[in-house]
Amino acid sequence: MTRCEQYEVSVALYAGGDLPDSEIAALQSHLAECPDCRLLMDELCETREEVASLAAVELPFGMETAVRSRVLAAVAERRRRAWRWWLAPVAVSVLVLAMIPAVRFSNSKAVPVALNYRPATPAAPVLAPATKTAPLVAKVRRERATSRPAPERQDEFMRIMTDDPDIVIFWSISDGGPK
Amino acid sequence: MSGRREVDRHAAFESILRQHEKLVLRVAWRLLGRWEDAQDAAQEVFLKLYRNMDRIEDPERPGAWLYKVTLNVCRDIGRRRKPVEPIVVEPASGGASAFDGLEQEDRLQMLTQGLETLAERERQALVLRDIEGLPGSEVAAIMGTAEVTVRGHIAAARLKLKKFIEQRERRARQ
Numbered sequence: 070m071t072r073c074e075q076y077e078v079s080v081a082l083y084a085g086g087d088l089p090d091s092e093i094a095a096l097q098s099h100l101a102e103c104p105d106c107r108l109l110m111d112e113l114c115e116t117r118e119e120v121a122s123l124a125a126v127e128l129p130f131g132m133e134t135a136v137r138s139r140v141l142a143a144v145a146e147r148r149r150r151a152w153r154w155w156l157a158p159v160a161v162s163v164l165v166l167a168m169i170p171a172v173r174f175s176n177s178k179a180v181p182v183a184l185n186y187r188p189a190t191p192a193a194p195v196l197a198p199a200t201k202t203a204p205l206v207a208k209v210r211r212e213r214a215t216s217r218p219a220p221e222r223q224d225e226f227m228r229i230m231t232d233d234p235d236i237v238i239f240w241s242i243s244d245g246g247p248k
Numbered sequence: 249m250s251g252r253r254e255v256d257r258h259a260a261f262e263s264i265l266r267q268h269e270k271l272v273l274r275v276a277w278r279l280l281g282r283w284e285d286a287q288d289a290a291q292e293v294f295l296k297l298y299r300n301m302d303r304i305e306d307p308e309r310p311g312a313w314l315y316k317v318t319l320n321v322c323r324d325i326g327r328r329r330k331p332v333e334p335i336v337v338e339p340a341s342g343g344a345s346a347f348d349g350l351e352q353e354d355r356l357q358m359l360t361q362g363l364e365t366l367a368e369r370e371r372q373a374l375v376l377r378d379i380e381g382l383p384g385s386e387v388a389a390i391m392g393t394a395e396v397t398v399r400g401h402i403a404a405a406r407l408k409l410k411k412f413i414e415q416r417e418r419r420a421r422q
Contacts, residue, residue, distance in 0.1 A: 077403075077407060078400070078403040078404075078407075081402070081403035081404075081406040081407050082399055082402065082403050084406065085377065085378060085402065085406065087377070087384055087399055087402055087403075112410055112414075113406055113407070113410055116406065116409055116410045116413060117378055117406060119355065119359060119413075120359060120374065120378045120379060120409065121378055121379060121381075123278060123356070123359060123379050124274075124379050124380070124381070126274070126356065128270060128273055128274070128277075129283055132273060132283065132287065133269045133270055133273060135287065136269055136273060136287050136290045136291055136294075137265060137266070137269055139287075139291050140265060140290075140291055140294045140295065140298075141262070141265075143291070143295055144258070144261070144295070144298050147298070148254075148258070
């Protein structure tokens with residue numbers, strides 16, 4: 070069987086209404102005189118109708134529900150992760166704020182960290198060498214050293230670390246209250 | 249992003265999902281030929297939609313965007329799986345219809361196999377034009393190509409599919 074191959078593409082487009090208007094007249098005149106191309110045209114129209122019938126195929130039962138469930142579950146998990154990222158700094162901030170009064174008004178056992186801290190009394194009194202001092206004088210000096218009023222206490226601070234290494238909160242915990 | 253806006257965004261997404269899940273599944277199935285692949289594709293398409301909700305030009309009518317993404321996702325899935333061997337197209341012959349005497353399921357299977365034998369772009373063009381019924385200009389926009397190129401794909405796909413069906417018919421008769 071012979072075919073007018075140069076018209077095949079045009080016939081295939083014409084069968085689906087896709088041939089440009091400018092080419093329709095020429096093809097129609099060819100179809101009028103070519104039974105092979107008319108047969109091809111009929112076959113293509115039939116094939117196209119069959120293909121178009123795929124549009125009516127129903128989805129398997131429950132498939133769309135299954136897909137929707139999977140999608141929504143994945144989205145929910147994604148939202149949970151996003152909220153965690155968003156809430157983490159807020160939770161840390163709230164925790165820090167909640168800790169501050171507790172630290173302030175309780176007898177915390179935390180080790181205070183003093184800024185420019187100097188001990189109120191020396192660990193051991195510095196005494197003059199005993200060899201060159203009389204025993205009575207040495208005794209008086211010792212008494213003076215121990216009865217000497219302590220120098221004014223330095224402010225003490227509680228250091229509160231945050232997640233951000235660049236942010237450290239210092240809270241005054243000296244006896245005189247917050248400065 | 250404020251909580252209220254996030255809630256609205258999620259509600260809009262769920263609405264689009266419910267409205268278009270059948271469309272995406274159908275197109276994915278026609279492009280991939282298997283329901284399990286179509287399910288995977290649809291899930292991926294809608295997750296992409298969720299991630300890109302703010303970037304869609306017309307959120308009220310996401311159809312074109314969904315078609316485009318479905319084509320891309322199906323292309324990727326199709327490339328990851330084992331390719332289908334192309335059929336050897338023999339000269340066509342006239343005669344009775346290839347669909348005469350076939351049950352609907354057999355016809356469906358034949359058409360599905362026929363679609364799988366087409367080149368990727370031909371299959372995309374044919375599905376969008378002849379099954380989804382979109383105009384050629386819209387198919388061209390979705391495929392990101394010129395309308396004349398789409399016409400070439402459509403013509404080639406129709407001719408190949410017809411020859412495939414004729415070949416199957418001959419085999420069945422032998």
